[in-house]
Amino acid sequence: MSETSRRKFIAAAGVSAAAGSALIAGSGRAEAVPDPRRAQEPVLALVDDHRGSVVRLLVGEREIVVEDRDLVTRILNAAGGN
Amino acid sequence: MSSHREAPEISKDPVADGTDTYAFMHPTQPDTVVLIANFIPLQKPDGGPNFYEFADDVLYEIHVSNTAKSEPDVTYQFRFTTEVRGPSFLYNTGPITSISDKTWNRPQYYTLTRVKNGRSKVLAERVPVPPVNVGVRSTPDYEVLAGQAVRNLGGGRKVFAGQRADAFYVDLGSIFDLGALRPFNEAHLINMPNMGGVNAVQSYNVHSIALQVRTADLTKDGKPASVVVRDRRNVIGVWATASRRSGRVFDSRKGRYDGKGPFVQVSRLGNPLFNEVIVPMGRKDRWNASPINKDADYARFVQQPELAKLLPVLYPGVFPNLAAYTKPRADLDAILLTGIPDGVVPGFQNYTGPVKSDMLRLNMAVPPNPDPNPLGVVGGDLAGFPNGRRIIDDVVTIELRAVAGVTIPLVDDTFTPDGAAAAVQDGTSNTNAELLDDFPFLGLPGGGYQTTPGETSATGVA
Numbered sequence: 001m002s003e004t005s006r007r008k009f010i011a012a013a014g015v016s017a018a019a020g021s022a023l024i025a026g027s028g029r030a031e032a033v034p035d036p037r038r039a040q041e042p043v044l045a046l047v048d049d050h051r052g053s054v055v056r057l058l059v060g061e062r063e064i065v066v067e068d069r070d071l072v073t074r075i076l077n078a079a080g081g082n
Numbered sequence: 083m084s085s086h087r088e089a090p091e092i093s094k095d096p097v098a099d100g101t102d103t104y105a106f107m108h109p110t111q112p113d114t115v116v117l118i119a120n121f122i123p124l125q126k127p128d129g130g131p132n133f134y135e136f137a138d139d140v141l142y143e144i145h146v147s148n149t150a151k152s153e154p155d156v157t158y159q160f161r162f163t164t165e166v167r168g169p170s171f172l173y174n175t176g177p178i179t180s181i182s183d184k185t186w187n188r189p190q191y192y193t194l195t196r197v198k199n200g201r202s203k204v205l206a207e208r209v210p211v212p213p214v215n216v217g218v219r220s221t222p223d224y225e226v227l228a229g230q231a232v233r234n235l236g237g238g239r240k241v242f243a244g245q246r247a248d249a250f251y252v253d254l255g256s257i258f259d260l261g262a263l264r265p266f267n268e269a270h271l272i273n274m275p276n277m278g279g280v281n282a283v284q285s286y287n288v289h290s291i292a293l294q295v296r297t298a299d300l301t302k303d304g305k306p307a308s309v310v311v312r313d314r315r316n317v318i319g320v321w322a323t324a325s326r327r328s329g330r331v332f333d334s335r336k337g338r339y340d341g342k343g344p345f346v347q348v349s350r351l352g353n354p355l356f357n358e359v360i361v362p363m364g365r366k367d368r369w370n371a372s373p374i375n376k377d378a379d380y381a382r383f384v385q386q387p388e389l390a391k392l393l394p395v396l397y398p399g400v401f402p403n404l405a406a407y408t409k410p411r412a413d414l415d416a417i418l419l420t421g422i423p424d425g426v427v428p429g430f431q432n433y434t435g436p437v438k439s440d441m442l443r444l445n446m447a448v449p450p451n452p453d454p455n456p457l458g459v460v461g462g463d464l465a466g467f468p469n470g471r472r473i474i475d476d477v478v479t480i481e482l483r484a485v486a487g488v489t490i491p492l493v494d495d496t497f498t499p500d501g502a503a504a505a506v507q508d509g510t511s512n513t514n515a516e517l518l519d520d521f522p523f524l525g526l527p528g529g530g531y532q533t534t535p536g537e538t539s540a541t542g543v544a
Contacts, residue, residue, distance in 0.1 A: 001503040044342040056343075058328060061345065063344050
């Protein structure tokens, strides 16, 4: 991810956080904290259905399926250049 | 054929394209089984300067099912790593007289892993692949190079991976020109003079992964196969697959793709010709990606094969009994999807249960035949296809005759095959490289320098 798009991604996440405090409290995404178990290699994220809530994360030789509509929204926002 | 370029998607990905799978009892060591899977079809031996090789980003596997579930109970995985030794633009910078020669600029190695009941065990690491047969100057004694690539794994077990001569023979040019069989050209709807078949695969190479393993390595209980043919414990199912990472991203800094995510199946092959002539065009890609134990989805194409309907149309008046037969083809269903139950062929069975799945089914209790008949079970030789598949088996003729109706009486004694059914053939014979007497059995690959172009023509007959 380029620096520009990274900033956009962070900005998009900030917009999402400001949109609803309940959601922030529930997901804990207001400020991401690195988890000790986090992936530390390239990750490819796929949103097959932009109306859905599923993100497929391809990392190493694994696929992690995340169901998170908010994450989908933030990715779509970033992909739209917003 | 038998599965060379058989589906639209895989035909664009030759390094992952499985062409033939073989499973047979070793002819002189019958407590061992030989498993071979070929990939990368129709290699012209002089196809350099970047010669054919296994792909580092493809997972090549041979699977064995030893239960009624048609699941991979034992899997042998081959993963390749290719290196570049020096700055030369050449594949080799001098004669390659040993598999470890530094003159070979692009050596390849592989790791062999066995996955059994979900547990992985590395059986061999950094096993060298021989170079391709470049030509008389570069690979002056190819037999030596190929021999150095056979790795003994102990207990009579062996492994090999590398280029070999394709052993399959078929008249591709005629069969896929509106189902024509040259020996029967005069009877074809668009008739021409009869002539002999043309072996389209002659002189082409493939890349093979080959194993010789003990029967006890493959049975469910880990004990050697017995001599009791009726004992279903002795029957194994065998198929090969190639898989790619589910995600690929082109890295312009490296100039190649990087894989992301898990390996997903992109090619599979059990019985010869299944995807090629049974599965409809619009489903071939999905079939390649699907697990074998979901083949019930394709059973109707086996039970009502399009080719059986085409034969009476393409050869008017030749197959009247076949044309009139409208029942589901239980014979083909047994041969291709479940195995032949006990009681159908005297003294034989290779039934794996009701789960419909395309795999070779080998009854390891049937001893190797010292005088094999290329027509296999149809020819009265129970050690040949569809009891597994030997390299010498003439699977094109066997399957053509089966589709034409010669095997229907096995399951339906009210049917009389047409006279032509037992004679149908594409007219080819095994004009490929001479086979070896021992592992890995497939002939040495043709050399680039030794290859001359064939003949063709844009119009008329070449």
